[in-house]
Every structure is written in structure tokens, then in C-alpha cells.
Amino acid sequence: MHITASEFKSFLHRVTLKVEEKKDDLSELDRKLGDGDHGVTMSLGWQAIEEKLHTDLKDETDCGYICKEVGKAFINAVGSSVGPLYATGFLRGSRVLQNKSELTDDDLSAFWVAFIDGIQQKGKAEIGEKTMIDTFMPARNTLQERITAGDPFESAFEKAVQAGKKGMESTRDLISKKGRSSRLGSRSVGHQDPGATSAYLMLEVFLSTVRSAQRV
Amino acid sequence: MKKLINNPQHVVDEMIEGYVKAYPEYIKQRNENKRSLVTSRQTPDNKVGVLIGGGSGHEPAFMGYIGDGFADGVAVGNIFASPPPDPILETTKAIDKGTGVIYLYGNYAGDIMNFDMAAELADLEEDIRVETVLVTDDVASVAKGGEDQRRGIAGGFFVFKAAGAAAAKGLPLSEVVRIAKKANSHTRTMGVALSPCSLPQTGEPSFELGESEMEIGLGIHGEPGVERGKVQTANDVADRLLKDILHDMPLEQGERVAVLVNGLGSTSRMELYLMFRRIEQQLNQKQITIHRSYVGDYITSLEMGGCSLTLMKLDDELADIVDYPADCPMFVQK
Numbered sequence: 001m002h003i004t005a006s007e008f009k010s011f012l013h014r015v016t017l018k019v020e021e022k023k024d025d026l027s028e029l030d031r032k033l034g035d036g037d038h039g040v041t042m043s044l045g046w047q048a049i050e051e052k053l054h055t056d057l058k059d060e061t062d063c064g065y066i067c068k069e070v071g072k073a074f075i076n077a078v079g080s081s082v083g084p085l086y087a088t089g090f091l092r093g094s095r096v097l098q099n100k101s102e103l104t105d106d107d108l109s110a111f112w113v114a115f116i117d118g119i120q121q122k123g124k125a126e127i128g129e130k131t132m133i134d135t136f137m138p139a140r141n142t143l144q145e146r147i148t149a150g151d152p153f154e155s156a157f158e159k160a161v162q163a164g165k166k167g168m169e170s171t172r173d174l175i176s177k178k179g180r181s182s183r184l185g186s187r188s189v190g191h192q193d194p195g196a197t198s199a200y201l202m203l204e205v206f207l208s209t210v211r212s213a214q215r216v
Numbered sequence: 217m218k219k220l221i222n223n224p225q226h227v228v229d230e231m232i233e234g235y236v237k238a239y240p241e242y243i244k245q246r247n248e249n250k251r252s253l254v255t256s257r258q259t260p261d262n263k264v265g266v267l268i269g270g271g272s273g274h275e276p277a278f279m280g281y282i283g284d285g286f287a288d289g290v291a292v293g294n295i296f297a298s299p300p301p302d303p304i305l306e307t308t309k310a311i312d313k314g315t316g317v318i319y320l321y322g323n324y325a326g327d328i329m330n331f332d333m334a335a336e337l338a339d340l341e342e343d344i345r346v347e348t349v350l351v352t353d354d355v356a357s358v359a360k361g362g363e364d365q366r367r368g369i370a371g372g373f374f375v376f377k378a379a380g381a382a383a384a385k386g387l388p389l390s391e392v393v394r395i396a397k398k399a400n401s402h403t404r405t406m407g408v409a410l411s412p413c414s415l416p417q418t419g420e421p422s423f424e425l426g427e428s429e430m431e432i433g434l435g436i437h438g439e440p441g442v443e444r445g446k447v448q449t450a451n452d453v454a455d456r457l458l459k460d461i462l463h464d465m466p467l468e469q470g471e472r473v474a475v476l477v478n479g480l481g482s483t484s485r486m487e488l489y490l491m492f493r494r495i496e497q498q499l500n501q502k503q504i505t506i507h508r509s510y511v512g513d514y515i516t517s518l519e520m521g522g523c524s525l526t527l528m529k530l531d532d533e534l535a536d537i538v539d540y541p542a543d544c545p546m547f548v549q550k
Contacts, residue, residue: 027418035296035437040417044225044294079271080297081326084333122329179325183357183367183435183442 001153003103003213005061009053011209012070016046018201029194033181038194041078045086048077064098067091067111081179082195085119085132092118105153108210109143112160116140127167129177130188132195139164139203154210161200161207168192168200217414217421217519224416228272228294235279239545243282246310251303254289254310255282264383264392265289265311268320268376269304270327271296273413274436277372277515280546286380287544291334295415295518296437298326304334309342316345316389320376320396322368322436323350347389349396351375353405353526355464356433356442363401369436370478370515371403374528374538381540399534404465405476406457407524409434410447413481413517422520432456434524436480436517450487454494457525465529469503474510474538476526481516483523488512491523508538514547 003011019026019042026039052073060066071090075083093115100107116136125133142163146156171193176182181193221227229250236245236253246252268278269291279290289307293299298321308317319335321327328350335346352364353371368375378399382392409431412421425431425444430453433442448456467473477492479485492511499506507530530538542549 024418027415027420031420031422035415035435036418036420036422037296037415040415041294041297075330076300076302078297079293079300079326079330081324081329083298083300083326084329123325180367180435180437185442187442 001105001210001214003108003210005063005066005101007209007213008063008066008103009057011206012049012053014205014209015202016050018205019043019046019198022198022201026194026198029192029197032191033176033184033188033194035180038198041080041082042198045074045078045082048073061101062098063100063103064094064096067094067097081123085123088118088122089115105147108153109147109156112143112157113140123178125178128174130171130174130181130193130196131178132193132199134171134174134193135164135168135196135199135203138167154214157207157210161203164200164203168196171196217419219414219416219419221416227416228292231272231275232279232292235545242545243279246306249303249306251292251299252289252306252310253279253282253292254307257284259288259311259313260386261313262315263288263313263386264315264389265308265313265317266320266376266380266383266392267291267304267307267311267317268372269293269299269307269331270321270324271298271437273518274515276513276546278376281373281376281380281544283542283544283547285384285540285542285549286547287376288383295417298324298330301330301334301337304331305337305342308334308338308344308346312342312344316347318379318383318389318392318396319346319348320351320372320379322372323352323365324367345389347393349375349379349393349400351400353400353403354433354435355404355406355460357435360464367435369405369407370476370524371400371405371526371528373476373478373510373514374403374474374526375400377540377542378534378537380542381537384540395533395537399528399537402465402529402534403526404461405524405526406432406460407434407436407480407522408432408453408457409480409520409522411482411521413520415518430522434480434517434520434522436515450490451494454491454525455498458495458498461525461527465527467502467504467527467529470505472505472507472530472535473499474508474528474530475499475506476510476514476528478510478515478524478526479513480520480522480524481513482519482521485512488523491525495525507535
């Protein structure tokens with residue numbers, strides 16, 4: 001299968017819509033664990049990406065360049081901790097997609113592995129610490145396993161999204177070990193992590209983008 | 217929660233605009249980045265640059281402390297969110313005089329990532345030497361033994377002031393860093409929250425607290441504290457905060473401290489003076505000398521209710537630093 005630059009941009013656009021839709025839910029989750037602004041922060045970041053897509057990147061077809069600019073737009077709009085994390089993900093992803101306007105199965109899995117590894121290396125969180133890594137890492141590992149086993153990208157990514165969902169749901173029973181919520185200790189148990197939740201939204205939207213691209 | 221705002225998305229930028237227009241003799245906004253604020257005064261050649269920062273919502277921190285004897289520049293983030301690397305780098309470039317810049321901010325994962333990225337860019341692209349000192353004064357956040365992992369709250373005021381004074385005295389970067397670290401290691405804070413704050417974008421209270429409840433060990437981002445209990449009298453709360461601090465940082469008879477009773481945003485001065493009154497009585501009884509005291513809103517959490525107590529243990533060097541004059545829009549000390 002192939003994903004074109006315009007489909008890749010459509011994925012980013014759909015994440016923006018999804019984040020807008022779930023903005024209040026994400027903030028509500030964060031109220032239990034932090035300062036209650038995760039939905040606001042993600043919305044600011046994705047709106048900045050959306051604006052970039054409509055202006056500087058309107059006619060851009062190099063997915064690597066798109067990723068790089070999107071990462072910069074995101075971090076400069078939000079700062080925070082998600083800013084450097086997502087920006088690092090996009091910058092690592094941009095290296096993999098450099099000079100590519102059509103993305104193959106290999107490109108797509110390499111992008112996600114680079115994106116997630118970048119986030120993990122920047123934030124240094126491990127699975128089980130109640131962060132976005134609890135969603136991203138199982139998804140990344142499953143994706144790589146399924147691709148190595150010879151699955152086509154779409155079905156491999158579908159399994160990855162399922163693994164990410166399980167990871168996201170697992171954060172409910174975890175004690176936070178990273179970030180501001182770690183200060184709550186055992187009081188953080190019982191609430192799903194907002195960062196893990198927004199990470200899952202992104203994966204889910206990518207899957208639906210791939211599916212609709214397939215149908216065309 | 218009722219608030220006097222326009223578009224919730226624009227509160228930070230509109231606040232900065234108002235602030236800069238109110239104090240042009242002190243502050244200017246960089247054309248290159250509107251979240252980068254620097255002193256509008258001429259500072260001495262070779263002076264080490266002092267850059268403080270963090271999210272908005274802590275006013276008068278951090279931008280209220282730009283001025284003589286304090287900070288040279290501030291990078292402003294969104295509400296309760298670290299600023300991104302761009303405004304930090306822009307501020308760094310603007311205040312560097314060739315002798316380097318010190319970054320001071322609270323120990324939070326987001327701030328560390330953004331400030332470190334800016335420090336790396338300053339070094340690689342601008343050849344500016346940057347050193348970082350993290351504020352870790354909150355006793356409640358991590359048990360004794362893990363002092364360097366604690367979060368930074370109101371005690372940042374003393375650490376920023378120490379670095380600002382050391383830099384204003386013309387000391388080199390290594391000395392400014394040493395003194396800031398020393399100030400941090402001599403500073404302890406304990407806080408109590410009575411009511412939450414609400415973000416302009418959501419309007420929702422940051423946590424729920426019953427009419428007769430209080431939280432001990434609060435954060436300054438509307439986070440709940442580490443322990444919930446029944447609201448007590450000012451004297452009992454003051455005793456509790458002081459007890460936790462002294463347990464963590466024992467003080468001997470005859471020692472000197474600087475005291476900060478910091479309001480979180482919506483607690484009246486009346487209450488803060490009641491708190492200080494009790495702290496003074498207790499320290500007096502223990503024959504600990506209050507060298508200098510500060511009572512008021514220094515680092516807030518929007519309109520959160522409650523306060524914190526900060527003690528900085530002084531030796532001659534730190535006493536001298538505390539006494540050093542400062543002239544900022546939100547803080548003047550002669």
C-alpha cells in the first residue's frame with residue numbers, strides 16, 4: 001500500500017479534529033492527576049499544526065519536511081512536557097521520511113518506530129510508569145513483531161493499536177512514576193493517564209486514515 | 217468560576233502586553249519572540265545573565281522579578297506549562313554579555329526538557345555558556361534523602377534572588393551557580409491549600425475540596441496536596457508547616473533565617489499576617505532569629521486559596537545576599 005503526502009497531511013488534520021472532540025475529556029482526566037490542562041495543551045499544539053498545514057505546508061509533498069515543521073510548530077505552541085516529547089517524535093520521524101512523498105509499508109512502520117523511540121529516549125519513561133509510553137511502547141513492539149512476522153502494514157498496525165489500547169487502559173491501575181502526577185504517589189491510582197489517552201487517539205486516527213486510504 | 221478575560225486562548229499574550237505597557241521603564245518584550253521579556257535597563261558589562269522562567273499563572277512570578285539585583289530576563293510559558301525552547305533561547309541571546317547565563321526554574325520534567333534544549337542550542341549555535349540550577353524546596357514532595365528530586369515552589373523566590381544578587385555583585389558564572397545552589401539547599405517550603413484554582417480555558421476547579429477540608433503539601437499548579445485533612449486554625453496550620461520544615465532542616469538556637477509566607481492567589485493578607493505572627497512566635501521561642509521576612513503573594517497559583525511557609529537558613533554569605541537591594545516592578549528592597 002501507499003500513503004501519499006496529502007493522505008499523511010489528512011492524518012494530521014484528523015488528529016486535530018479528534019483532539020478537539022476529546023479536549024474536555026482529556027482535561028477532565030488530567031484534573032484527577034495534574035493541573036487539568038492536558039486537553040487544552042494538546043488542542044493548542046494540534047491547532048498550531050493545523051495552521052502550518054494550511055499555510056507553509058499547503059503544497060508541500062516531502063513528508064520528512066512536513067514532519068519536521070509539524071514538530072517545530074507543536075513545541076513552539078505548547079512548551080510543557082508534551083512539546084519536547086512530540087517534537088522529538090516528529091523530528092526522528094522526519095529523518096525516516098526525508099524526501100519521500102509516497103510512503104510504503106516499510107516507511108510507515110519505520111516512521112512509527114522512530115517516532116515512538118524518539119519520545120521514549122527524550123522522556124526516558126519505561127512501561128508501567130503511567131505515561132504515554134504505556135500506550136506507545138506496546139504499540140511499537142507489536143507493530144515491529146507483526147511486520148517481522150510478515151503481516152501487511154494495515155493488519156500489523158491494527159494489532160499495534162489494540163496493544164496500545166490495552167496499554168492505555170492499564171494506566172488506570174498504575175502509580176505514576178513520572179512528571180507532576182508522580183507527586184501524588186498512590187493517590188494517582190484509579191485514574192487513566194491523560195497522556196496515554198491522547199497517544200492512543202493519535203494511533204487510532206492513523207489506523208482509520210490507513211483504512212480509508214486503502215479503500216480508495 | 218468568574219474571570220475577567222476576553223478570549224481564553226489569548227490570556228497569556230494579553231497579560232504580557234498589559235504588563236509590558238504598565239512597566240516600560242523596567243521591561244521590554246523582544247520583537248523576535250513575544251514570550252521573551254528582558255530588562256529595559258542598561259546592565260553592567262560582563263554581568264552574568266540571570267534567566268528565570270516557567271509557566272504563567274504564578275504572577276507576580278516570574279516576570280515581576282525582572283529588574284536590578286534580580287533577573288535579567290524571563291521566558292514565559294502557557295498557563296502552568298514550561299515555555300518552549302524558542303523564547304528561552306531568545307532571552308538567553310538578549311541577556312548574555314559574554315560571561316554566560318544561568319537558568320533557574322523549578323524541578324519539573326517539562327521545564328527541564330525545554331530549558332535543556334534551549335541550553336544546547338545556545339551552546340551550539342550561539343556559543344553562549346549556560347548553567348542550570350533547579351529549585352527543589354518542597355518538603356512534601358519527596359521524603360528526606362531525596363532532596364534533589366523535590367519539586368520547586370515558593371522557595372524559588374529566595375533562589376532567584378540569590379542568583380540575581382550574586383550576578384549583580386559582578387561575580388562570575390561559577391560563583392553565581394554556587395551561591396544559587398547553596399541558597400536552594402538551605403531553603404525549605406511547606407504549603408497548605410484551602411481552595412483550588414481554575415484554568416481560564418476550562419473554567420473547572422483543579423481539584424475538589426470540601427468546605428471543611430484542606431490539603432497539606434500542595435503544588436503550585438493547582439495540584440492537590442499529599443494529604444487531606446480538616447481545616448484547622450491559623451496557629452495549628454502554621455505549627456504544622458513549621459514542624460515539617462524543621463523536621464527536614466533542623467535549626468539550632470541562635471541560627472538565622474529568612475522567612476517567606478507566600479499567598480497562593482486568593483488568600484487575604486490578613487490571613488497571611490496571622491500565619492506570620494504564629495511563625496514568629498514559634499521561632500522566637502526556639503531562639504531562632506528572623507533576619508528578614510517577606511509576607512505576601514510572591515509565587516501564586518492563579519486564584520488558589522492557601523499559603524506556604526518558606527525558610528532559608530542563613531550564614532553570613534546568604535544573609536548578605538538576602539539583604540542585597542533589588543528593584544523590580546513587583547519587588548523592591550532597599
